[in-house]
Amino acid sequence: MLTCKEITELVTEYAEGNLSFMDRVRFQMHIGMCRNCRRYVRQVKATAAALGLLPAPEMSPDLEQELMRRFESWNQTRGS
């Protein structure tokens, strides 16, 4: 039987699908019976998913303009 501490150590491997079949069964047996670990696993998964919903940073208008300016000069050199 896995301990709660072991569940918190294996949670990423579990969520990423890296556990062997037997370890996965042992993991699921524990969280099936342990409300605290069920909660912990749910929170880790929610955290990872929430990170995926954070917007990427915005590029500064200066950077965008500089890139377009560089595109123009690249395009001109190429065309000549």
Added chain:
Amino acid sequence: MGGAAEGHAAGLGDPELVRRIHAGDRSAFAALVRRHGGALLRFARVFVRDEAVAEEVVQDTWMAVLEGLDGFEGRASFKTWLYRILANRARTRAVREGRSVPFSALAGREDDESPLDPERFDAGGMWRDPPVGWTDETPERLALEAETRAVMEAAVQALPPAQRAVLVLRDEDGLETAEICNLLDLTVTNQRVLLHRARTRVRQALETHMRGGR
């Protein structure tokens, strides 16, 4: 940037945009930059903390993209190709400035501390101080609510560099493990350990917030 031409280009796939850039289409380049620019900047910040330097690395990368268009054969996705160019540029830059520490070396150093307080468990490994319930545990609410979003962003910023790098690429950007190992020059084992530590820390930051606030 902007305008009708770019609006049209924004609906096209990467390979078609690349083809049009080849033909000198400005709006296609603008659309490609818009699509990948923010995520690319975030990736650059994984290597360099200084914002001005990160922007320079991004600029260098796009220039390398233009100059190397002929070399893009479409075997890898454009995004993969783009990220590889940035990783190479960022490393070269770090070496030139004499502060290049590979993520693989950092991974070992970041290994010394348990991300979750061992005191939370009794001698048998059972919870002594179990996790508290959160007001809302859905990813959407966590990401949308200003407070929890700020907590997560601050927690990610505070992560040791290699952990932050892996978390940004895996959880924020959604790259596959193999690609992350390739980009950051990490073993699969290192990558897994770093991701685990990083997620544990960010979850812990949210828990601390939930316990303290409201």
